[in-house]
Amino acid sequence: MYSLKKRVVLIEDSPIALEILQRMLNSSSEIDVVGTARNGEEGLEVIIRTQPDVICTDLLMEDMDGLELTRRVMSENPRPILVISNYVQKTDIDNVFRLLQAGAVDVFPKPATNSPTDYEKLKAALITKIKVLSNMKVIPKRQYKPLASTELITSGFVSTTGSTRLMSTSRIQIIGLGGSTGSLQTIQKILNQLPSDFPLPIICVLHMGEGVLSGLVKWLSLESALRVKVAEFGEFPLPETVYFASDKNYLELNSQGTFIYSKPLLGEKNCPSITVTFKSLANYYGQATAGVLLSGIGSDGAEGLQTISQAGGMTLAQNDAMFGMVKEAISLNAVQHLLNIEDMAPFLLKNL
Structure with a gap:
């Protein structure tokens, strides 16, 4: 049996x-x-x-x-x-x-x-x-190389002076990405497929143990062609850069579109919070926001992804993570595209 x-x-x-x-x-x-x-x-x-x-x-x-x-x-x-x-x-x-x-x-x-x-x-x-x-799918480990600008032949991009840049008519202006500690390898695979001149900022929120963030930033800086850093208070998110939320604080955007940090409410389980950041991105960028939700325990990120979708933005989720955060997001009808890990970066490049 x-x-x-x-x-x-x-x-x-x-x-x-x-x-x-x-x-x-x-x-x-x-x-x-x-x-x-x-x-x-x-x-x-x-x-x-x-x-x-x-x-x-x-x-x-x-x-x-x-x-x-x-x-x-x-x-x-x-x-x-x-x-x-x-x-x-x-x-x-x-x-x-x-x-x-x-x-x-x-x-x-x-x-x-x-x-x-x-x-x-x-x-x-x-x-x-x-x-x-046990519910996660993994693929054979191989070295992912960032795509060269010449490989990006999609309708949303135009090449100028040897550098790939978004056309002014591009709908998406910022990407929010959320997951748990188990998503670190997934994030590496996504970032490694993006070129050094990727024309949007990426804002990452991960549930991690305290003290892991500095090592994560150093590791991804060596692995990715993009600039990787911790978001600083008052900083405006720039293209070609991956920003991570700091430990024990909510990462949001103020009315000018610059980063601010706030303390969590008493009893909040997740800090930083994927939902708090996703909602803030949607409030500022509206339909120009893309949200990517990876695997993780609990429900954090589901309501945030829903806010992005309701604002007219684009939402993606990891299709081999049909539990926890992704399952909750699906139950809220917040997920527009379920994708394999290896398909996420190509999808973003093609649909921005």
């Missing part, structure tokens, strides 16, 4: 850590641990044999570590990978972004607590994350 349980493989060289993780996952009626391994080499064999929905792996292991395992899986047999390790904490920025660059979808600090309350919270967070990742 076919099982609807999410199939998981655990790769962990510590017997104690493996037992804890198995106990956590086996407590869920929706997850089935279909195989375990002690290192990456064993893990590859188990993965081929069991064909899991999600792979959970440690980072530091003998024979083949989690980074090399991720590279191998994503090039040969791609599927969602969650790295569970002591070395993916807030201070381990380099490790986190090397793993994301290799193709891991997300990271999770290894559970280490004697508190029953904290244990239950960690267990619930891990189970939720695996359920979300």
Whole structure:
């Protein structure tokens, strides 16, 4: 009989850590641990044999570590990978972004607590994350190169002096992009397909752990041909630039179209908030706004995307993320276009 349980493989060289993780996952009626391994080499064999929905792996292991395992899986047999390790904490920025660059979808600090309350919270967070990742589609990891200006032969663009610029009749003037920590790799893939002279500003809002933002900006600056930075108070969004909302603040536009930050209301779960930023972009730019919503837990971004759509703007969502934020947006009739990850940048280039 076919099982609807999410199939998981655990790769962990510590017997104690493996037992804890198995106990956590086996407590869920929706997850089935279909195989375990002690290192990456064993893990590859188990993965081929069991064909899991999600792979959970440690980072530091003998024979083949989690980074090399991720590279191998994503090039040969791609599927969602969650790295569970002591070395993916807030201070381990380099490790986190090397793993994301290799193709891991997300990271999770290894559970280490004697508190029953904290244990239950960690267990619930891990189970939720695996359920979300199991619904994600991944593609073979390959190097995305920014498109050259000469490759942009679309009706919305005109070439002048060797540089591609928007025609004055172009409808879209700004792009808002929202997602969760698990969307980092997706954002990289989208940005890597955009040329250095992409003629619009892109405003990004991500649900991330505190302290990750500076490392993210550095990583994407190396990966993308576009300028990547944290939005500054009083700054006007410019073309060829990707702006990220800072930690613990709402990012909005004032009546002059420049960035302002505000503090969240008491009890607000998401800060920065995708919906707050999307609504602000729609209020200022109206039908000249494009909103892109990627995968994520919860409902943040759904109402914001709805506001953009109601203002006459263009809305896109990740079609392999039919849960959480995207599902909520669909329920509000806020999504005009459901697209694969690899199709988003070409669609934007063609339809601006």
